[in-house]
Amino acid sequence: MRILVMAAGSHGDVAPYTGLGAHLRGEGHHVALAAPETFRESAVDSGLDFRPLPVDPRGASAGPRGGSSELFARAAAFIDRLGDGLADAAAPGADLLLLSTTTAPLGWHLAEAMDVPSLGVYLQPTLPTREFPPVVGGGRSLGGWGNRAAGALGQRVVDRLHTGAARRLRERLGLPAVSQNARRRAVERVNWPVLHGFSPTLVPRPADWRKGLQVVGNWWPHVAADYRLPPEVEDFLRAGPPPVFIGFGSMAAGQGERLGALAVDALRRAGVRGVLQAGWAGTAGEGDDVLSVGEMPHTHLFPRMAAVVHHAGAGTAAAALRAGVPSVPVPVMADQPFWADRLVRVGAASAPVRFADLTADGLAEAIRRAVEDRTLRTRAEAAARAMAREDGSARVGEVVATWRS
Numbered sequence: 001m002r003i004l005v006m007a008a009g010s011h012g013d014v015a016p017y018t019g020l021g022a023h024l025r026g027e028g029h030h031v032a033l034a035a036p037e038t039f040r041e042s043a044v045d046s047g048l049d050f051r052p053l054p055v056d057p058r059g060a061s062a063g064p065r066g067g068s069s070e071l072f073a074r075a076a077a078f079i080d081r082l083g084d085g086l087a088d089a090a091a092p093g094a095d096l097l098l099l100s101t102t103t104a105p106l107g108w109h110l111a112e113a114m115d116v117p118s119l120g121v122y123l124q125p126t127l128p129t130r131e132f133p134p135v136v137g138g139g140r141s142l143g144g145w146g147n148r149a150a151g152a153l154g155q156r157v158v159d160r161l162h163t164g165a166a167r168r169l170r171e172r173l174g175l176p177a178v179s180q181n182a183r184r185r186a187v188e189r190v191n192w193p194v195l196h197g198f199s200p201t202l203v204p205r206p207a208d209w210r211k212g213l214q215v216v217g218n219w220w221p222h223v224a225a226d227y228r229l230p231p232e233v234e235d236f237l238r239a240g241p242p243p244v245f246i247g248f249g250s251m252a253a254g255q256g257e258r259l260g261a262l263a264v265d266a267l268r269r270a271g272v273r274g275v276l277q278a279g280w281a282g283t284a285g286e287g288d289d290v291l292s293v294g295e296m297p298h299t300h301l302f303p304r305m306a307a308v309v310h311h312a313g314a315g316t317a318a319a320a321l322r323a324g325v326p327s328v329p330v331p332v333m334a335d336q337p338f339w340a341d342r343l344v345r346v347g348a349a350s351a352p353v354r355f356a357d358l359t360a361d362g363l364a365e366a367i368r369r370a371v372e373d374r375t376l377r378t379r380a381e382a383a384a385r386a387m388a389r390e391d392g393s394a395r396v397g398e399v400v401a402t403w404r405s
Contacts, residue, residue, distance in 0.1 A: 001403065004094035005121070006034045006103040008053055008082055012249060012315035013102060014039050015221035016123060016197055018046040020098075022222045023393035024400060034089035034103075046222035051089040055081045076161050079106075083165035086110060087172055096403050098396075101126055105162045106169055108183055113173035117403050120194030121396065123314050124335050127194070127213060128152050129206035135338040148208070159184060195396055199318060201386045202342045217390030218318050223297045233275075233301075236291040240273055242306040243291070244367055247277030248330070248355075249311050260285040260292075262360050263309075269364035272306065272371060298323070307370035309363070312340035312352070321348055324384035326376035328366045330355050347379035 005021050007014045014035045021031040025047050032049035033039070036056065043050040055078055083106050090097070090110050097118040099107035104120055111118035124135050128151025130144035142150055159180040166180045178186075191212035196203075197219040205215040229237075237243070246263045260276060264285035267274040273289040277296075284292040293301075298316065302308055302323035310316045312329040317339040320327045327349035329340035343349035350366045350373075370376055 001029045001400070002093065002095045003029050003031045003098060003400065004034060004051070004090060004096070005031065005048075005098040005100075006053075006086060006089065006107055007100040008036060008055055008078075008102045009100075010249070010313075012313040013100065013123065015042065016219040016315060017098075017100070017121070018042050018048065018222040020121065020197070020219040020393050020396060021048045022046045023219075024397060027397050027401075029400070032092075032094070034086065042222070045224065051092070053082065053085040053089060055085060076164075079161055079165045082106060083169040084172070087169060090114060096400065105158060105180065105184070106166060108187055109166060109169050109173060109175060113175055118192075119396075119399065120192065121219075122194055122196050123198065124338075125196060125198070125203055125206070125215075126151075126154075127209060128155065130208050131206045132338075135335040137334075139337070155184065156181070193399065195392075195399060197392050197396075198314060199321070199383075199387050199390060201383050201390075202318070202321065202339075202346065214395070216395035217392030218322070218387070219392050219396070220299065220319075220322075221297065221315070223299055227297060227300065229296065229300050230293075233291065233293060233296070236275070237304050240289070242304060243273035243275050243289075244270070244307045244309060244371065245275045245277065245302065245305045246283070246309040247311075247316075248283065248332070249313050249316055259283045262358065262363065264290055265360035266363035266367060269360060270367040270371070272367060275301070275305070307367060309367065311355070312336040312343070314339055317343055318387075321346070321380060321383050322387050324377070324381035326350070326370040326373070326380050328353065328363070328370050330358060330363075346383050348376060348383055350376065 003024055005017050007017045017033060021033055025031045032051055033043040034051040034053055037052045040050045086106050095116055097107055097111050098121045099118055101122045101124055128148045130148045133142055133147045134151050134154040141147060162180050191210055193212045196215045199217055200215045260283045263276055264287055276283050276285050276292045278284060278294050298319035302319055302325055305325050307326045307328060308320040309328040312331040313336060327343050329343055329349050329352045331337040331340045331352055332355040340352040350369045353362055353366050
């Protein structure tokens with residue numbers, strides 16, 4: 001079967017689909033990944049065909065600059081460019097579309113025009129529920145009724161963002177005019193299947209979700225079987241006690257110098273060694289007990305850490321938990337406060353430190369707790385054992401098999 005996986009966004013929004021795609025390829029499917037150009041090498045290394053999308057993830061995920069109106073404008077501009085890109089990527093054809101959270105609202109129109117089945121493969125629980133508020137900007141629980149109402153309102157905001165792009169896409173595809181809200185309702189009426197690629201250890205399936213919505217476990221970024229950490233990293237890890245990882249992923253672009261100095265100061269105050277990952281911020285630091293690194297698989301690095309300081313993106317939060325290592329979440333924006341809270345709820349993280357409030361003193365205190373509080377590690381290890389029994393990619397493969405030509 002020809003499967004086209006469509007994903008757009010930063011590293012955490014796309015990288016999991018390289019592992020999912022590689023698994024499906026191993027089951028005999030021909031798999032292509034449509035994603036921003038920056039993921040071409042990752043896709044090819046995973047054995048997938050690659051179809052570029054003309055969007056820059058840094059434009060939509062540039063961090064907490066400006067107010068909500070600026071974030072809204074950046075998201076709308078990203079979506080406008082995404083529509084034509086998805087249509088171009090779909091032009092060579094496919095027998096099945098796998099649509100991420102970011103591509104599904106436009107992907108529904110493509111599936112209609114192509115007359116092929118589609119399946120949601122989401123990394124966030126975006127559907128309304130009484131059990132928690134919207135994962136993006138939801139904040140505190142509003143109670144059962146309030147949470148579900150806020151979730152429905154959030155979906156209307158998403159529909160509004162996609163209105164123009166969806167209209168233009170339908171015109172290009174020769175489809176009759178239909179509002180984005182009507183297209184969503186049509187999808188919901190038929191219980192369109194959505195498989196969620198996160199662990200039920202962190203987020204159990206809400207009891208009030210409709211039929212067709214499943215939580216199947218994580219899809220992990222593809223890593224070559226023969227991958228090894230660079231020699232300088234191995235040398236550093238073996239030269240002393242386990243260090244603390246500090247990285248902010250795709251957040252805080254342009255703040256590397258400030259964050260590097262703050263991180264080194266916090267590590268010194270906490271009395272621990274550290275590994276600083278550059279990320280989009282370009283974070284780096286100097287010192288005998290500090291190593292600065294670039295991009296490398298969390299699967300190989302995190303299990304060697306005493307604790308992980310991170311921005312609480314969905315993928316990084318899951319990777320820290322999978323490694324059985326305590327987290328120090330420093331959420332910045334979007335769904336990150338949600339995942340930070342989930343780590344705290346399972347007892348595997350210190351209290352979140354808001355990025356806007358980040359200081360060397362505050363970070364050092366959180367690091368000391370994460371390293372010294374044995375309960376945090378015990379609960380992280382218990383969660384890791386539960387996650388080891390999950391196979392999210394295999395669960396997707398089982399569903400995909402029902403559509404095999």
